[in-house]
Amino acid sequence: MSINHEPTAEQIKENRLYLQMGMTDAEYERAVEKLGRIPNYVETGLFSAMWSEHCSYKSSKSVLRRFPTEGARVLQGPGEGAGIVDIGDNQAAVFKMESHNSPSAIEPFIGAATGAGGIIRDVFSMGARPVALVNSLRFGDLTEPRDRFLFEEAVAGIASYGNAMGIPTVAGEVQFDQCYSKRPLVNAMAVGLLNHEDIQKGVAAGIGNTVIYAGATTGRDGIHGATMSSSELSIEEEQELPVMQAGDPFIEKLLMEACLELVQSDALIGIQDMGAAGLTSSAAEMASKAGYGVELNLDLVPQREENMTAYEMMLSESQERMLIVVKKGREEEVIALFTKYGITAATIGHVTDDKMLRLLHKGEVAAEVSADLLAEDAPSYQKESKEPASFAKNQAIENKEPQVTDLKETLLDLLQRPTIASKEWVYNQFDTGARTNTVLAPGASAGVIRVRGTNKGIAMTADCNSRFIYLDPEVGGKIAVAEAARNLVCSGAEPIALTDCLNFGSPDKPEVFWQLEKSADGISEACRKLNAPVIGGNVSLSNEVNGVPIYPTPTIGLVGIVHDLGQVTTPGFKQAGDAIYLIGQTETEFGGSELQQMIEGKIFGKSPAIDLDIEATRQQQLLGAIQAGIIQSADDLSEGGFAVALCEGTFGSQGLGAEVTVEGSAITALFSETQSRFLVTVQADQVAAFEEKVQDAVKIGTVTDGEEIVIKDAEGTVLVEGTVEEFQTAWKGAIACLLNSED
Amino acid sequence: MKFAVLVFPGLTCDLDMYHAIEETVKQDVEYVWHTEADQLDSFDAVLLPTGTSYGNYLRPGALAKSSPACKQLQAFAESGKLVLGVGNGFHILVEAGILPGGFLRNQSLKFRSALETVRVENNNTAFTKDYTQGQMLTLPVANEFGNYYADEQTVEKLKNNNQIIFTYANENTDGSTEAIAGITNERGNVLGMMPLPERAVEAIIGGTDGTALFQSIMNSRGEQHVN
Numbered sequence: 001m002s003i004n005h006e007p008t009a010e011q012i013k014e015n016r017l018y019l020q021m022g023m024t025d026a027e028y029e030r031a032v033e034k035l036g037r038i039p040n041y042v043e044t045g046l047f048s049a050m051w052s053e054h055c056s057y058k059s060s061k062s063v064l065r066r067f068p069t070e071g072a073r074v075l076q077g078p079g080e081g082a083g084i085v086d087i088g089d090n091q092a093a094v095f096k097m098e099s100h101n102s103p104s105a106i107e108p109f110i111g112a113a114t115g116a117g118g119i120i121r122d123v124f125s126m127g128a129r130p131v132a133l134v135n136s137l138r139f140g141d142l143t144e145p146r147d148r149f150l151f152e153e154a155v156a157g158i159a160s161y162g163n164a165m166g167i168p169t170v171a172g173e174v175q176f177d178q179c180y181s182k183r184p185l186v187n188a189m190a191v192g193l194l195n196h197e198d199i200q201k202g203v204a205a206g207i208g209n210t211v212i213y214a215g216a217t218t219g220r221d222g223i224h225g226a227t228m229s230s231s232e233l234s235i236e237e238e239q240e241l242p243v244m245q246a247g248d249p250f251i252e253k254l255l256m257e258a259c260l261e262l263v264q265s266d267a268l269i270g271i272q273d274m275g276a277a278g279l280t281s282s283a284a285e286m287a288s289k290a291g292y293g294v295e296l297n298l299d300l301v302p303q304r305e306e307n308m309t310a311y312e313m314m315l316s317e318s319q320e321r322m323l324i325v326v327k328k329g330r331e332e333e334v335i336a337l338f339t340k341y342g343i344t345a346a347t348i349g350h351v352t353d354d355k356m357l358r359l360l361h362k363g364e365v366a367a368e369v370s371a372d373l374l375a376e377d378a379p380s381y382q383k384e385s386k387e388p389a390s391f392a393k394n395q396a397i398e399n400k401e402p403q404v405t406d407l408k409e410t411l412l413d414l415l416q417r418p419t420i421a422s423k424e425w426v427y428n429q430f431d432t433g434a435r436t437n438t439v440l441a442p443g444a445s446a447g448v449i450r451v452r453g454t455n456k457g458i459a460m461t462a463d464c465n466s467r468f469i470y471l472d473p474e475v476g477g478k479i480a481v482a483e484a485a486r487n488l489v490c491s492g493a494e495p496i497a498l499t500d501c502l503n504f505g506s507p508d509k510p511e512v513f514w515q516l517e518k519s520a521d522g523i524s525e526a527c528r529k530l531n532a533p534v535i536g537g538n539v540s541l542s543n544e545v546n547g548v549p550i551y552p553t554p555t556i557g558l559v560g561i562v563h564d565l566g567q568v569t570t571p572g573f574k575q576a577g578d579a580i581y582l583i584g585q586t587e588t589e590f591g592g593s594e595l596q597q598m599i600e601g602k603i604f605g606k607s608p609a610i611d612l613d614i615e616a617t618r619q620q621q622l623l624g625a626i627q628a629g630i631i632q633s634a635d636d637l638s639e640g641g642f643a644v645a646l647c648e649g650t651f652g653s654q655g656l657g658a659e660v661t662v663e664g665s666a667i668t669a670l671f672s673e674t675q676s677r678f679l680v681t682v683q684a685d686q687v688a689a690f691e692e693k694v695q696d697a698v699k700i701g702t703v704t705d706g707e708e709i710v711i712k713d714a715e716g717t718v719l720v721e722g723t724v725e726e727f728q729t730a731w732k733g734a735i736a737c738l739l740n741s742e743d
Numbered sequence: 744m745k746f747a748v749l750v751f752p753g754l755t756c757d758l759d760m761y762h763a764i765e766e767t768v769k770q771d772v773e774y775v776w777h778t779e780a781d782q783l784d785s786f787d788a789v790l791l792p793t794g795t796s797y798g799n800y801l802r803p804g805a806l807a808k809s810s811p812a813c814k815q816l817q818a819f820a821e822s823g824k825l826v827l828g829v830g831n832g833f834h835i836l837v838e839a840g841i842l843p844g845g846f847l848r849n850q851s852l853k854f855r856s857a858l859e860t861v862r863v864e865n866n867n868t869a870f871t872k873d874y875t876q877g878q879m880l881t882l883p884v885a886n887e888f889g890n891y892y893a894d895e896q897t898v899e900k901l902k903n904n905n906q907i908i909f910t911y912a913n914e915n916t917d918g919s920t921e922a923i924a925g926i927t928n929e930r931g932n933v934l935g936m937m938p939l940p941e942r943a944v945e946a947i948i949g950g951t952d953g954t955a956l957f958q959s960i961m962n963s964r965g966e967q968h969v970n
Contacts (some may be wrong), residue, residue: 052777159854163885164795166755250753250798340778342752429854431885433949435943441949450947452762565947 006041006311013038021048027379034373035644040366042311042359046374049277049315050284053541056378059507060539063520067534068527073496074535080201081273082192085497085536087561090196091451093458095129097136097189097499097557101539102378103245104186108150112157112186114247114319119190120165121273124256125322127200128192131435132449133162135172135188136462136555137426137499140181142418142738143518152739158188159429164249167200168438169430170447171460171551176418177467177597183545187501187538189557191460193451198263202272204286204294204325204351209269211283211294211349213339214333215255215321217304218279221245222317251320251343258341259322259664265337267330274321280314283325283349284357288375296349298361307629310359310366325351337446385517394471397605398587401667402595407711409722410595411670412730414640415647417594421734422651423501439562443652444570444634446491448562459493465639466551467592468607473515473552475607476521476592479675482615484558485530485634489619490678492567492626493560495530500537501558507541507548515552529612530619532558569626571635571645571679572652576705578632579687580649581685581697583618586642586669593673594639609674618676618696625693632687637677643670643711643720644681649711650724651731657708657724660701666719670711715724744964746772747786748752749816751807754831755794756941763941764790767957780812783819788960793830793885793939803846803888804834814837825869825960826933830886833925833935842928842935843901844893850918854887858949859923861938862912865905868927869963870934873955879912880952882938888939889917891924904929909936 007017018028021044031047032038039047053059069077075092076084082096100115116133123130135158140147163171167190204211222245229316270290272282279301287294298313308316312629326334331347338345352358359367414420439457440448446461463484469476485495500523505512506739527533543550560570590596591605625631633652637645642662650658662669681703682690691697702739709727711720746764757774764772775783779938783789797806809811816873820826820841828836836842849855863871863878874880893901897923901907907926917937925936940953 121955156853163854163887164753164755164798166758166794248798250800253755253795254752340776428856431854431856433885433939434756434759436942436948438949439947461909659749674781707965 003216006309009038009040009346012041012044018044018048021045022052023048027161028713029049030379034377035369039379040367042314043369045311045315046280046369049280050374051378053539054276054657055281057539058378059381059383059541060502060516061380063516064383066524068524069533069535071497071533071564074533075199076535078536081125082110083497083499084126084199085535087456087458089454092194092196093559094123094126094192094194094521095189095499095557095559096122096536097187097462097501097555098122098538099501099503100186100188100504100538101184101543104154104184105182108153108184110246112154113161114245115186116158116161117247117249117252117319118275119188120167120252123190124259125200125202125271125273126192127198128194129260130167130190130192131437132191132447132460133169133188134447134460134462134557135169136464137174138180138185138553139176141178142180147181148739154184154186155426155429161247161249163431165253166434168434169427170432170438170441170449172427172442173462174423174426177179177551179551183543183550183555185503185543187462189462189499191458191559191595200263200268200271203270203288203290204292205269205290207292207353207511208328208349209351210326210328210347211296211351212324212334212345213301213321213348214324214343214345216248216251216318216487217302217344218313218316219304219318220308220312220316229301245319247319254341254343255320257324258338258343262334262337264677267326267334268403268632269325269327271322271324272607274323276317278315278317279388284371284374286323286325287355287357287371293352293354293356293357293358293371294349294358295352298359298366300346300348302344302346306676310361314359318341381495383507383513384510385514387512387514387743394605399590399606401588401665402590402599404667407670408664408722411643411720412727413598414594414644415727416734417598418735418738420594420640420644422732424732425735439565439568440491440570442662444491445487446493448491448493448568450565455565457565457568459488459491459560460558461487462555462557463487464553464555466553469519469554470551471592471603471605472607473518474522475610477519477554478526478531478610478612479557480554481523481526481530482610482612483636483638484556485532486678488558488560489623490569490571490636492569493562494623495532495558495560497535498527498532498556498558500534500554502537502539503543503550503553503555504541505544509549512549519552519554526612529616535645543658551641567627569631569634570652572633573649573656573658573681573703574632574653576656576703578681578683578703579699580658580701580703581680581682582677582700583622583640583680583694583697585670586677587674588668589672589674593671595671608673608675615676621694622678625690628693630682630689632681632683634678634680637679639673641671641673647709647727647731649679651728655705657704657706658701659710661712661714662700663714666713670719679722744770744787746770747775747783748772749775749777749780749789749791749812751777751796751810753794753796753798754792758942760790760792761919763783763944763957766944767878767954768959768961773804777812778814779885783815784822788825789816789819791828791832791835791836791970793832796831796835796935802838803831804838808838817841820933823930823932827870829939829941830937833937834888836933836935841933842926843897844891846888847890847892848888849890850916855889855917856885859884859938860912861909864907864910868908868931869922870959871908872962873959881939882952883942883948883949884938885935891919891937893920893939901926908934909938916937
């Protein structure tokens with residue numbers, strides 16, 4: 001696919017070739033006007049990549065500004081490779097979540113693997129040691145072979161990369177809905193740790209300083225990936241998409257160790273990952289951020305293929321590459337450091353004072369464009385926003401219980417829904433214990449890793465119920481943050497900051513843009529109430545197949561601190577005789593619930609309501625009780641409602657059961673998805689202390705040693721009765737069972 | 744006692760092994776990068792951590808054979824000093840010809856991370872003397888190639904010479920021959936095992952059943968390993 005006969009600047013203009021690169025007429029004209037001349041082929045490529053949604057956030061900038069990004073702990077907000085928060089003792093947590101949806105829709109193993117690889121680089125490029133991975137995945141409901149294939153391969157891809165890097169995957173979530181059929185979401189998050197003085201930035205500063213390329217060689221893979229990932233995928237296109245970039249975790253591990261060693265050297269000025277739009281974005285952004293220019297001689301770029309053009313080199317998305325600026329005269333020692341790890345490194349240019357990104361190739365100037373123009377002057381769109389007709393219609397629907405005849409059968413069916421069922425099939429493929437700091441592995445409410453040398457832990461979770469957001473983006477946005485915070489609190493952690501991954505349909509659809517705006521409002525309000533600013537994130541728009549957008553899915557990756565590892569709490573019941581409490585009232589709220597989807601085959605009506613003041617109070621009270629050591633187990637009520645959470649409490653125990661009495665209508669009590677509720681157990685002698693600390697808690701029953709689950713109503717009639725084993729068997733094997741089904 | 748954690752490129756869990764020594768026997772321990780292994784004989788024991796050496800390209804452990812450190816490792820093993828290889832480190836010991844057998848992909852064809860119940864089949868070794876014979880241990884595994892294979896003749900020799908040290912006691916999920924989880928060489932100074940004792944040395948990270956293995960090594964100081 002080598003392009004030997006590049007079109008001239010005039011031909012690009014005449015034949016509007018920029019359209020094929022993803023630029024609109026108006027964008028091309030803007031580039032011409034700002035440049036003061038018509039751009040040549042390479043330059044047009046630079047503009048198209050840097051002004052893509054993926055790199056410029058041109059459609060979403062106005063929305064991203066709504067997020068609260070400041071807080072006492074924030075050391076680095078959005079704008080760098082990853083955000084940084086202070087965790088005390090001169091240490092900081094560095095994290096970010098990013099999507100790799102488009103590549104995963106085409107080639108799920110490679111797409112998901114490189115997604116993990118990219119986010120790990122973002123974290124170590126800040127100077128931090130990556131210590132944990134989290135992922136958030138969405139697939140079709142597994143009834144179609146293509147979706148089963150996408151699911152199996154994406155999970156294996158993430159596993160292959162994270163495992164080979166020796167970084168444990170400690171948390172994650174997977175949900176299944178037909179809105180993601182053939183258009184999966186693969187969001188990967190990495191968390192790193194560093195000492196404050198080691199924080200690095202992607203800056204190319206200091207005239208005459210040297211630009212070094214380190215890592216894998218550059219090939220013709222992934223050219224124009226940033227542009228591709230910003231466009232809609234049509235089914236026909238699957239046959240003819242560009243060469244995908246493949247990852248090599250072995251190279252990345254060596255590159256990571258070398259970079260982390262380099263961070264300790266005073267020769268280093270700036271370092272950045274060559275992510276989307278590769279050499280173009282890293283060079284332009286590093287120069288622009290520092291207020292300098294960069295001149296690169298592309299003849300010096302390590303290449304894996306022959307006769308690569310300047311265009312191909314600049315737009316390649318070959319993986320495992322870093323761009324580094326070091327003090328002039330220190331090149332040799334830096335290159336020697338990389339060589340020790342078997343990593344290719346080469347001087348390819350220097351920092352200038354003219355603020356230009358200048359590319360030399362074969363003795364000629366191949367491109368010369370202002371770095372700021374590429375990195376900062378992308379157009380910014382205020383997209384049209386319109387409330388979809390369905391919103392008012394859904395709001396007008398009265399809350400009503402779905403019709404259920406057999407409560408036990410319904411519970412068994414819910415436990416087998418892939419969104420609710422055990423994710424063991426997924427997380428058993430991840431190395432969860434590497435680095436020997438994993439205190440809570442997948443399967444708990446959140447992942448917790450110890451900060452070695454302290455008694456502190458870092459807790460993390462990823463959450464997003466997109467059905468609620470589809471029905472009511474603002475309320476759903478609040479719920480996404482609140483649910484993530486509940487998961488941390490239930491693990492004994494105080495939430496401190498979050499990263500988000502905004503996965504939406506095409507922003508050119510006013511209804512989709514409205515979803516984006518409203519959900520951002522909801523997320524922002526919840527961030528303020530729950531004291532967790534947004535310190536970075538990623539936008540993935542145009543997630544559509546054949547014109548149908550996915551449910552709006554702004555995934556929240558939340559990080560918290562466990563102040564004392566002795567306070568780490570799990571959902572599993574601990575001993576017979578403990579009192580079971582339900583915190584929070586239950587209302588009839590089934591809009592977007594798992595039960596509604598299961599019974600009606602679709603979602604409609606109002607999303608469950610949420611009062612953020614009540615949410616914040618309950619979280620504070622529960623965390624206080626956990627920190628005071630009076631809680632045995634804690635779990636939040638989410639998909640499937642109370643009955644599912646009760647079952648999970650027994651599944652996480654050693655041979656215990658439960659007997660509880662619920663109030664009101666049975667269907668609501670068992671399956672409603674009312675927010676801000678928790679299921680906790682308390683040792684009998686701590687009951688008084690607990691009730692004093694947590695106000696909205698009602699004792700509903702007792703943990704038993706009978707290995708049975710019994711749910712009765714207020715009159716004493718048995719609603720559900722069965723052995724823990726029968727419920728657990730249904731829950732545990734469901735996903736493997738769906739994958740083995742033939743059709 | 745002085746331990747070396749020998750690190751071939753891609754052996755990502757060097758840290759786990761290093762910390763296990765610090766945590767359990769609290770002895771001197773150093774990372775030794777594979778190109779800097781010429782002083783290996785100054786150590787008392789060599790630990791090969793798990794990971795994905797050379798990306799597991801070709802076969803797990805196969806490419807480590809071409810590193811100069813492999814010769815030094817072979818010489819160290821021949822000297823009778825103790826060598827422990829876990830996970831991918833076990834693969835390397837097999838590929839280097841220090842231990843017999845070979846490895847296949849797990850029966851599930853997938854990477855598998857889990858807690859396993861492992862039986863101590865022989866507590867009369869330098870690595871297991873602090874365990875009791877037949878003791879059941881809970882140890883983590885994390886591998887894609889945990890399916891140990893040996894032909895009948897090799898198994899016969901392993902059995903006759905009490906070289907089978909650990910077996911999977913409940914389920915042999917990955918499909919290892921004779922449910923083998925760990926073996927020594929004939930002389931008994933080199934142990935290879937798929938379960939990861941270095942990840943089971945603290946209650947807070949999921950158990951302490953690996954601790955006695957490192958204590959056994961300490962308690963074997965100065966002993967001759969001439970079988």
